[in-house]
Amino acid sequence: xxxxxxxxxxxxxxxxxxxxxxxxxxxxxxxxxxxxxxxxxxxxxxxxxxxxxxxxxxxxxxxxxxxxxxxxxxxxxxxxxxxxxxxxxxxxxxxxxxxxxxxxxxxxxxxxxxxxxxxxxxxxxxx
Amino acid sequence: xxxxxxxxxxxxxxxxxxxxxxxxxxxxxxxxxxxxxxxxxxxxxxxxxxxxxxxxxxxxxxxxxxxxxxxxxxxxxxxxxxxxxxxxxxxxxxxxxxxxxxxxxxxxxxxxxxxxxxxxxxxxxxx
Amino acid sequence: xxxxxxxxxxxxxxxxxxxxxxxxxxxxxxxxxxxxxxxxxxxxxxxxxxxxxxxxxxxxxxxxxxxxxxxxxxxxxxxxxxxxxxxxxxxxxxxxxxxxxxxxxxxxxxxxxxxxxxxxxxxxxxx
Amino acid sequence: xxxxxxxxxxxxxxxxxxxxxxxxxxxxxxxxxxxxxxxxxxxxxxxxxxxxxxxxxxxxxxxxxxxxxxxxxxxxxxxxxxxxxxxxxxxxxxxxxxxxxxxxxxxxxxxxxxxxxxxxxxxxxxx
DNA sequence: GTGGTCTAGACCACT
DNA sequence: GTGGTCTAGACCACA
Numbered sequence: 001x002x003x004x005x006x007x008x009x010x011x012x013x014x015x016x017x018x019x020x021x022x023x024x025x026x027x028x029x030x031x032x033x034x035x036x037x038x039x040x041x042x043x044x045x046x047x048x049x050x051x052x053x054x055x056x057x058x059x060x061x062x063x064x065x066x067x068x069x070x071x072x073x074x075x076x077x078x079x080x081x082x083x084x085x086x087x088x089x090x091x092x093x094x095x096x097x098x099x100x101x102x103x104x105x106x107x108x109x110x111x112x113x114x115x116x117x118x119x120x121x122x123x124x125x126x127x
Numbered sequence: 128x129x130x131x132x133x134x135x136x137x138x139x140x141x142x143x144x145x146x147x148x149x150x151x152x153x154x155x156x157x158x159x160x161x162x163x164x165x166x167x168x169x170x171x172x173x174x175x176x177x178x179x180x181x182x183x184x185x186x187x188x189x190x191x192x193x194x195x196x197x198x199x200x201x202x203x204x205x206x207x208x209x210x211x212x213x214x215x216x217x218x219x220x221x222x223x224x225x226x227x228x229x230x231x232x233x234x235x236x237x238x239x240x241x242x243x244x245x246x247x248x249x250x251x252x253x254x
Numbered sequence: 255x256x257x258x259x260x261x262x263x264x265x266x267x268x269x270x271x272x273x274x275x276x277x278x279x280x281x282x283x284x285x286x287x288x289x290x291x292x293x294x295x296x297x298x299x300x301x302x303x304x305x306x307x308x309x310x311x312x313x314x315x316x317x318x319x320x321x322x323x324x325x326x327x328x329x330x331x332x333x334x335x336x337x338x339x340x341x342x343x344x345x346x347x348x349x350x351x352x353x354x355x356x357x358x359x360x361x362x363x364x365x366x367x368x369x370x371x372x373x374x375x376x377x378x379x380x381x
Numbered sequence: 382x383x384x385x386x387x388x389x390x391x392x393x394x395x396x397x398x399x400x401x402x403x404x405x406x407x408x409x410x411x412x413x414x415x416x417x418x419x420x421x422x423x424x425x426x427x428x429x430x431x432x433x434x435x436x437x438x439x440x441x442x443x444x445x446x447x448x449x450x451x452x453x454x455x456x457x458x459x460x461x462x463x464x465x466x467x468x469x470x471x472x473x474x475x476x477x478x479x480x481x482x483x484x485x486x487x488x489x490x491x492x493x494x495x496x497x498x499x500x501x502x503x504x505x506x507x508x
Numbered sequence: 509g510t511g512g513t514c515t516a517g518a519c520c521a522c523t
Numbered sequence: 524g525t526g527g528t529c530t531a532g533a534c535c536a537c538a
Contacts, residue, residue, distance in 0.1 A: 025229050085230055092230075093240055096223040102152050103212055103219075107245055111238050113220055118234055135521090137528060164511065174530045179512075187314065196510045196537040262536090264513060279483050291526065301515045306527075323522040323525045339484055346484075347494055350477040356406050357466055357473075361499055365492050367474055372488055 011046060012053040019058060023074055024085045030076040034064065037072075138173060139180045146185060150201055151212045157203040161191065164199075265300060266307045273312060277328055278339045284330040288318065291326075392427060393434040400439060404455055405466045411457040415445065418453075 022028045034055075035043065041051035055072050058064040062080055066072045075081065100110050149155045161182070162170065168178035182199050185191040189207055193199045202208070227237050276282045288309070289297065295305035309326050312318040316334055320326045329335070354364050403409045415436075416424065422432035436453050439445040443461055447453045456462065481491050 026231070088230060089227065089232065089240065092223060092226045093244060096219060097241065097244060099219045100216065103215060104153070105216065107241065111241060113216065114224065114234065114238060114241070117220060117224055139528080163509085176531080177529060180528090182511080193511065194538095195512080198510060266513080280485070290524085303516080304514060307513090309526080320526065321523095322527080325525060342484060343481065343486065343494065346477060346480045347498060350473060351495065351498060353473045354470065357469060358407070359470065361495065365495060367470065368478065368488065368492060368495075371474060371478060 012050050012057065015044060015046070015051070015054045016057050019054065020063060020084055020088070023063065023081060024088055028074050030074055030078060030081065032074045034072045034074065139177050139184065142171060142173070142178070142181045143184050146181070147190065147211055148215070150190065150208060151215055155201050157201050157205060157208060159201045161199045161201065266304050266311065269298060269300070269305070269308045270311050273308070274317060274338055275342070277317065277335060278342055282328050284328050284332060284335060286328045288326045288328065393431050393438065396425060396427070396432070396435045397438050400435070401444065401465055401469070404444065404462060405469055409455050411455055411459060411462065413455045415453045415455065 019028075019034075028034070034040065037051045037055055038048050041048040044051070055064065055066065059066050059072070062077070063075055063084065064072050065075055097107075097110070101107075105113075146155075146161075155161070161167065164178045164182055165175050168175040171178065182191065182193065186193050186199070189204070190202055190211065191199050192202055224234075224237070228234075232240075273282075273288075282288070288294065291305045291309055292302050295302040298305065309318065309320065313320050313326070316331070317329055317338065318326050319329055351361075351364070355361075359367075400409075400415075409415070415421065418432045418436055419429050422429040425432070436445065436447060440447050440453070443458070444456055444465065445453050446456055478488075478491070482488075486494075
């Protein structure tokens with residue numbers, strides 16, 4: 001999930017999404033301390049102001065909790081994380097179904113195709 | 128399917144992909160004449176040489192057929208188009224399953240979720 | 255096999271052919287590193303872009319394999335090279351027979367003439 | 382047999398060769414009148430002086446005979462034409478054998494391959 | 509008009 | 524260093 005600057009989506013929202021993914025996919029755990037704004041800004045290669053906005057947004061969505069003087073931490077409310085997971089799921093499904101029905105496949109065909117994939121190779125040859 | 132200049136994928140390949148999508152989704156028909164290289168280059172906002180490369184690539188993949196002095200045409204070999212459709216299908220499914228299993232869902236959960244979507248809202252909320 | 259600029263065949267295809275000959279005739283070996291695009295362009299006296307196209311074409315035909323940042327190498331798939339050799343053989347034979355039958359010779363006369371050449375002078379008097 | 386100006390061979394000799402081919406292959410008959418120097422120069426797109434040299438060369442080789450005030454005519458000495466035919470044959474064979482042995486084929490293999498061509502398709506797909 | 513080729517010169521990503 | 528991409532602009536062959 002690389003950042004594609006110059007995409008039509010604001011950079012800070014792209015980073016927010018990336019962070020949500022990392023949390024939901026279990027790469028960052030509830031209660032984990034996130035990197036400092038400055039540190040993370042350098043790592044990602046954006047302006048600290050942009051990263052500040054990322055953390056503000058995450059806090060506003062109660063995905064993280066910032067403690068003054070200590071840093072920013074992933075929420076330990078599993079319920080919230082579960083909701084994020086459901087949101088992502090729904091987004092993936094919607095986008096997938098839009099793509100597939102655009103190709104003219106019916107729900108039944110789609111399900112049947114997925115069914116065949118059980119244990120299949122996830123050969124990520126996009127580029 | 129907007130062009131993301133600055134993406135890591137070369138512009139000419141992005142345009143190739145776009146063209147393939149348009150053909151597979153039935154927005155361009157077998158035998159259709161494509162815009163001229165120069166015309167399309169202006170429309171998309173790239174250099175004619177870049178667009179030339181697009182047409183060359185499409186020809187090499189036998190997706191189009193170029194007739195010197197006349198223009199470039201979508202192949203009328205329905206078989207080829209059908210293959211493209213299958214390729215896209217497989218790519219969408221692979222990518223989708225990678226995403227979903229990354230979130231920890233099993234094939235059964237995924238199928239069950241899709242099943243619930245029958246007649247559901249295909250609300251294109253990507254942005 | 256000199257380059258005939260002004261021939262009707264594009265320069266880049268002439269160079270591709272030359273390279274194929276060099277490989278098939280055993281002047282370049284499987285796995286060999288080719289000269290760099292820029293270097294070879296200077297040597298042959300064409301624009302680097304033209305030479306780039308040559309390497310691209312060779313790669314597309316799987317005659318060479320390009321490793322980013324390292325260079326372009328003759329394929330080590332002997333099978334591919336063997337196929338090229340057969341192609342060249344067929345082309346030479348076809349062209350030769352077209353010429354000879356154009357002069358009114360029958361296959362039998364042609365074979366008989368070649369037969370007499372055994373150990374004969376291969377006196378390259380083309381010019 | 383197109384003319385490749387800028388080849389290493391002088392243009393006038395290229396035209397001489399072309400003329401010889403036309404005679405030997407039976408496209409011009411013994412006794413035929415050739416176009417006038419000026420006429421033919423225009424047709425081929427060369428300077429009349431160059432074409433003059435062509436006719437002089439053909440006359441010198443006794444392939445044509447120029448009659449002042451009447452024009453230039455293909456020799457009606459069938460013997461001479463027969464010799465030309467033999468020369469061309471030898472040249473084709475030498476060149477062919479050089480090519481084939483360069484690819485590593487033996488005379489026996491070559492003959493065997495030609496033998497298989499009897500009634501074969503002469504598919505002239507060079508360019 | 510159409511596509512095809514070539515040059516010149518720039519910038520990028522990878523090692 | 525390596526190859527890969529893109530632009531700009533020119534000229535050609537075909538119909």
